[in-house]
Amino acid sequence: xxxxxxxxxxxRFIIEQAAEMGACLALTRTGKLRPYLKKSExxxxxGRPNIEHWIEEGLVTPRKDGGHSATWRIDRIEVEAIVKAxxxxxxx
Numbered sequence: 001x002x003x004x005x006x007x008x009x010x011x012r013f014i015i016e017q018a019a020e021m022g023a024c025l026a027l028t029r030t031g032k033l034r035p036y037l038k039k040s041e042x043x044x045x046x047g048r049p050n051i052e053h054w055i056e057e058g059l060v061t062p063r064k065d066g067g068h069s070a071t072w073r074i075d076r077i078e079v080e081a082i083v084k085a086x087x088x089x090x091x092x
Contacts, residue, residue, distance in 0.1 A: 006092065013091045017084045024080050036063070036073035046079060054082055 027033040054060040062072045
């Protein structure tokens with residue numbers, strides 16, 4: 001097993017991302033943010049190719065309430081966790 005060496009800047013970035021994730025979770029739980037995004041909102045915010053790739057990989061589970069014409073929705077926390085994880089990996 002090797003020791004992971006991270007700089008103070010990288011550590012600060014990881015902590016910032018964790019704090020943002022915690023804030024998003026708290027705002028969602030208190031009702032200040034909706035827990036789900038419409039699929040079109042997710043496409044706009046994170047890019048259609050990203051969302052479709054994450055769905056294909058099983059990282060994001062789209063949910064549909066109702067029948068044929070019901071709107072797809074994406075869990076905000078699932079998507080935010082993926083985005084934050086990718087940012088952290090890029091920073092290391």
